[in-house]
Amino acid sequence: xxxxxxxxxxxxxxxxxxxxxxxxxxxxxxxxxxxxxxxxxxxxxxxxxxxxxxxxxxxxxxxxxxxxxxxxxxxxxxxxxxxxxxxxxxxxxxxxxxxxxxxxxxxxxxxxxxxxxxxxxxxxxxxxxxxxxxxxxxxxxxxxxxxxxxxxxxxxxxxxxxxxxxxxxxxxxxxxxxxxxxxxxxxxxxxxxxxxxxxxxxxxxxxxxxxxxx
Amino acid sequence: xxxxxxxxxxxxxxxxxxxxxxxxxxxxxxxxxxxxxxxxxxxxxxxxxxxxxxxxxxxxxxxxxxxxxxxxxxxxxxxxxxxxxxxxxxxxxxxxxxxxxxxxxxxxxxxxxxxxxxxxxxxxxxxxxxxxxxxxxxxxxxxxxxxxxxxxxxxxxxxxxxxxxxxxxxxxxxxxxxxxxxxxxxxxxxxxxxxxxxxxxxxxxxxxxxxxxxxxxxxxxxxxxxxxxxxxxxxxxxxxxxxxxxxxxxxxxxxxxxxxxxxxxxxxxxxxxxxxxxxxxxxxxxxxxxxxxxxxxxxxxxxxxxxxxxxxxxxxxxxxxxxxxxxxxxxxxxxxxxxxxxxxxxxxxxxxxxxxxxxxxxxxxxxxxxxxxxxxxxxxxxxxxxxxxxxxxxxxxxxxxxxxxxxxxxxxxxxxx
Numbered sequence: 001x002x003x004x005x006x007x008x009x010x011x012x013x014x015x016x017x018x019x020x021x022x023x024x025x026x027x028x029x030x031x032x033x034x035x036x037x038x039x040x041x042x043x044x045x046x047x048x049x050x051x052x053x054x055x056x057x058x059x060x061x062x063x064x065x066x067x068x069x070x071x072x073x074x075x076x077x078x079x080x081x082x083x084x085x086x087x088x089x090x091x092x093x094x095x096x097x098x099x100x101x102x103x104x105x106x107x108x109x110x111x112x113x114x115x116x117x118x119x120x121x122x123x124x125x126x127x128x129x130x131x132x133x134x135x136x137x138x139x140x141x142x143x144x145x146x147x148x149x150x151x152x153x154x155x156x157x158x159x160x161x162x163x164x165x166x167x168x169x170x171x172x173x174x175x176x177x178x179x180x181x182x183x184x185x186x187x188x189x190x191x192x193x194x195x196x197x198x199x200x201x202x203x204x205x206x207x208x209x210x211x212x213x214x
Numbered sequence: 215x216x217x218x219x220x221x222x223x224x225x226x227x228x229x230x231x232x233x234x235x236x237x238x239x240x241x242x243x244x245x246x247x248x249x250x251x252x253x254x255x256x257x258x259x260x261x262x263x264x265x266x267x268x269x270x271x272x273x274x275x276x277x278x279x280x281x282x283x284x285x286x287x288x289x290x291x292x293x294x295x296x297x298x299x300x301x302x303x304x305x306x307x308x309x310x311x312x313x314x315x316x317x318x319x320x321x322x323x324x325x326x327x328x329x330x331x332x333x334x335x336x337x338x339x340x341x342x343x344x345x346x347x348x349x350x351x352x353x354x355x356x357x358x359x360x361x362x363x364x365x366x367x368x369x370x371x372x373x374x375x376x377x378x379x380x381x382x383x384x385x386x387x388x389x390x391x392x393x394x395x396x397x398x399x400x401x402x403x404x405x406x407x408x409x410x411x412x413x414x415x416x417x418x419x420x421x422x423x424x425x426x427x428x429x430x431x432x433x434x435x436x437x438x439x440x441x442x443x444x445x446x447x448x449x450x451x452x453x454x455x456x457x458x459x460x461x462x463x464x465x466x467x468x469x470x471x472x473x474x475x476x477x478x479x480x481x482x483x484x485x486x487x488x489x490x491x492x493x494x495x496x497x498x499x500x501x502x503x504x505x506x507x508x509x510x511x512x513x514x515x516x517x518x519x520x521x522x523x524x525x526x527x528x529x530x531x532x533x534x535x536x537x538x539x540x541x542x543x544x545x546x547x548x549x550x551x552x553x554x555x556x557x558x559x560x561x562x563x564x565x566x567x568x569x570x571x572x573x574x575x576x577x578x579x580x581x582x583x584x585x586x587x588x589x590x591x592x593x594x595x596x597x598x599x600x601x602x603x604x605x606x607x608x609x610x611x612x613x614x615x616x617x618x619x620x621x622x623x624x625x626x627x628x629x630x631x
Contacts, residue, residue: 009454015461022465059446060509085496087506088521089514105575107453108492111460113468137521150562 001124002046005030006037006063007082008055016050023117026176032056034066035135039118041070041077048101053090064090071098072196082107088137090096091130103129116204128207135162135207157184162207230392234400235354237308241403244304248297248340255293259286291327292545298336298411301343305407309400316413318490331414341408346406357392362383426532427608434540434606438503445502453495460488485547493602507546511536511571523553525582526564533571537629544603545569545578548611549597551603552580560584560621568612571629578625586619600625 003025007013017027024121025048029040033056049070053063067079069092081094091104103123110116114186115174119129126161136159150158161168170181262282268452270273298628302313316332317339325332354361365382367373463485470478507515513531520527536542556565562584572578590613598615600623604611609627 009458011458012454012461015458019461019465054449054505058509059449060505085500086459086518087510087514089510089515107457108460108489110457111464113461113464113491116464120348128459137518139417 001121002028002044002119003045004037004040004044004051004053005034006034006040006066007050007052008032010210011050011191016110019113019117020050020120020176023113023120025120034062037066038069042075042193045074046077048078048120050080050082050120053081056192061090067094067100068097070092071102077101078126079103080105080120080123080129082110086131086134086137089115091134091138091184101126105131105162106133106135120187130162130207132163134175135159137163150188154184154191158207161185168191178195215284224430227526231396232307233310234396235358235393237305238351238354238396238399239305239346239401240308240483241347241399242349242352242355244297244301245340245343245348248293248301249344251293251297252290252340255286255290259283261285274367287325287328294333294336295338297340300409301339301407305386305404305411311404311407313407313412316411316417317388324424333416335410339406341549342406342410343403346399346402350395350402354392355400357388357395360388360392364404426517430606431540438540438543439454440504442508445499445505448495448502449505453492453499456488456492456495460485460492463488475614501550503543504546507542508539512542512545515542516549516567516569519546519550519553520567523565524557525553525562526582527553528564528566531569533569534613535571537571537627539629541576541607541609542625544607545576545608545625545627546604548578548600548623549580551600552623555588555596556582556584556621560586560617561621574629576629578629579622581618581622583621585617585618586615586621588613588615588621588623597623 001024003020005013005016005020005027007016007030011034012165017030020027027138028044028046031037036050037049049061049067051067053061063083064083067081070077071079074182080091080092080103082105083090085105086104086106086125094102094104101123103119105116105119109119123129155171156174160173165173165183167178167181171178174181188206239392259282262279266276266279269279293356299315299478305311305313316335352414361382364378367572368381370377382539412418444610450482463481467478470481504515504518506518512533516529516531520529537545549569553565555568556562560582562582565580568577568579568581588597590601601611604627607627607630609625612624613621614624615621
């Protein structure tokens with residue numbers, strides 16, 4: 001799996017390179033800013049780009065903008081965006097352009113090495129990885145939506161699904177029976193008009209559809 | 215900024231008296247010149263007007279006198295303003311005192327300046343200084359010259375010798391007094407100049423307000439810039455280092471699978487602590503300045519803020535064009551503080567934030583359905599801080615929070631762009 005890293009901090013760039021290499025990825029390039037990232041993606045066409053949101057020259061949202069450009073020009077490149085803080089607006093921008101092979105995580109998550117590498121693999125394989133905090137912000141932002149069709153319990157289940165939890169994980173988190181969770185999930189799919197296809201992908205679609213419904 | 219700068223007077227009574235004498239005599243000379251110049255203009259203009267009114271009224275007559283009548287108010291204005299400039303220069307040179315030139319209100323010539331109070335104050339100075347500078351200066355000169363004058367007087371009237379002795383004695387007393395009189399006359403002269411040639415009290419206050427407003431705006435701008443700089447430094451420095459630290463601890467924990475359990479536990483604890491520090495650092499950095507505010511404006515920044523608030527908040531932002539960064543920051547922090555209050559103190563079940571821009575006015579309204587009773591004096595409510603933040607950009611903050619609720623906080627700010 002070939003990866004390009006864009007991160008302006010020298011320390012983290014080296015750390016991420018080491019981490020991904022040890023995790024079995026091939027880091028083909030590690031660059032310090034968005035412009036170099038775009039050049040590098042064009043040159044290497046990696047499987048995944050790992051992108052810091054805040055990079056030179058303006059230190060605002062270069063990473064998000066670069067991610068959107070990459071998605072438009074090289075749709076095959078998976079995008080994993082990392083940030084010190086999550087912004088609802090950045091997440092909306094990112095998710096409006098990409099509903100698969102996309103991730104947006106707080107940098108804190110890197111610390112849990114195994115989970116982080118799993119998330120990177122999931123995104124590279126076409127899945128999604130949204131930070132619990134991203135999901136929470138998006139859900140909160142839309143919870144006052146009058147079009148709200150989900151019950152509070154269903155919203156909660158949807159939130160846990162968005163974080164990437166399995167039914168088993170949701171059972172543990174909510175302390176309810178597995179059959180109850182299955183019922184909630186089925187209700188959510190039904191309310192969001194999602195036909196039964198590939199199960200894992202449908203879970204992500206459910207979240208994105210819900211978020212985009214507002 | 216000092217409005218008048220006092221140039222250090224040379225030390226020593228003799229020098230002081232000499233300078234005062236010079237000033238008094240220059241004042242006298244200028245008073246006379248001013249009186250003559252203005253008097254000539256008035257007399258010539260008046261005579262021309264009289265001739266025009268009482269003359270035969272033919273074209274040649276009118277062509278001769280009408281321009282004079284029309285020109286005299288303009289000439290008089292020039293004289294008044296020019297002489298005022300000369301007087302200020304004279305005071306700077308001889309008394310070493312800077313009299314600030316009052317603004318002329320930029321009124322349009324030829325008649326506009328006649329409506330300015332500055333012109334009439336200058337005219338009043340030129341007339342009053344005949345009494346103070348003119349008579350005073352002449353008296354000072356007379357005192358200094360009295361020994362000579364006495365000799366001339368005695369010789370001219372063929373008076374007896376003892377009269378000369380007695381008179382010279384009086385003249386010597388006058389010479390001694392002359393220096394003090396000069397200092398006195400200079401004092402009156404300066405008082406008059408400050409009152410009539412300098413800026414009026416209103417103008418001075420207006421200037422002061424302008425200066426203060428400017429310096430306050432500069433301070434706010436500098437503070438904002440400083441907060442942004444610290445935010446950047448922490449983001450690029452401490453935060454990245456903490457992430458790296460947590461990551462390395464994570465790697466260590468994962469790879470040291472055969473290490474003794476206490477060691478692995480210590481690494482896990484260290485990692486958790488690094489993550490707590492990271493979360494605290496994030497909260498601190500966000501409190502300094504949210505980067506998304508500079509980048510995407512109020513709507514985006516408030517969206518994130520609302521999303522992090524535990525109470526459901528409906529957010530409406532209608533700001534077609536962005537306000538100045540300082541005002542945006544004030545608006546953001548008012549909403550942040552108000553929502554913190556809502557979550558902490560109000561027991562509200564929902565809140566509503568509305569931000570609208572109407573012309574240059576930015577209106578921020580935070581309403582909740584809590585139990586009310588919020589006052590600026592409530593400890594820890596931060597409402598005082600909100601009012602101060604609003605005031606720092608000339609804004610106002612109104613708190614309507616009757617006991618039992620609901621609470622509405624309204625901030626009205628000037629966009630400044």
